[in-house]
Amino acid sequence: MRIGIDLGGTKIEVLALDDVGSELIRKRRPTPTGDYAGTLDVIAELVAFVEAKIGRKGSVGVAAPGAISPASGLVKNANSTVLNGKALDRDLAAKLGRPIKIENDANCFALSEASDGAGAGASVVFGVILGTGVGGGLVVDGRLVSGRNRIAGEWGHNPLPFARDDERPGPLCYCGKSGCIETFLSGPGFARDHFARTGAALTAREIAAAAAAGEAEAGRSLALYRDRLARGLAGLINIVDPDVIAFGGGLSNIDSLYIGLPELMGRYAFSDRIATETRRAVHGDSSGVRGAAWLWPIAPC
Structure with a gap:
């Protein structure tokens, strides 16, 4: 049995x-607000609940925001x-009394x-999350690629390619830089850009509707969002040249987002x-917790 934990805000x-x-x-x-020790307690309680219901122990993987730094641990x-x-x-390993695996939620x-989802059977899969932020993860031949610095897939914190004059220097990002892809393609970024152009305060879904x-x-x-x-x-x-790009996050549910997207990508790709x-x-929304469970290839007996 594989147990996955999705640790959200x-x-x-x-x-x-x-x-x-x-x-x-x-x-x-619910996640205990601002309470690290309480968060550990809730995770331990949920694992205990599952194992009591099923009647056996399992491996534990965790999808969490951020990443474990190789430099500091x-x-x-x-x-x-x-x-x-x-x-x-x-x-968490000390709390649960067993080894665990943790990865970024986008990974x-x-x-x-x-x-076993949109990229099943493909050799190279890139997962894109378009929501309150913009994240990504890379899987090659079934193996998650985290990278030397554990930031593989963080395409949202690169500059927007082929930026136009009116897109520079771009909005300030929480990472401290300006013009990151996330500032344009996140849900809040989409809404902010629409408001700046029109004065209409709408959410991303409302703009699409x-x-x-x-x-x-x-x-x-x-159309501008799709082009970006x-x-x-x-x-x-x-x-990366992936075989499949799998989309998740709230904005991925906007059907019109995909109209003509391959042709648009072809204008800019080499x-x-x-x-x-x-x-x-x-x-859908279950992919984070499912992926956490899949961090362990073989569950212990």
């Missing part, structure tokens, strides 16, 4: 999979700031979709033809 979810990936049980609890880059600077992997998303209803300014905003997405993905394709397949995630 507002909720902690546990899921158990059998050895062929079938779901056995899942449960959610502590969490870095987490937007759930209570985790930053903490030895989350060692603290877990990519691993889930590569294992207005565009579908024929509202001209919303249509222009959506294509530019960002073209840069990714030039470096190739005469783009055969990369773009697919929506099969497991």
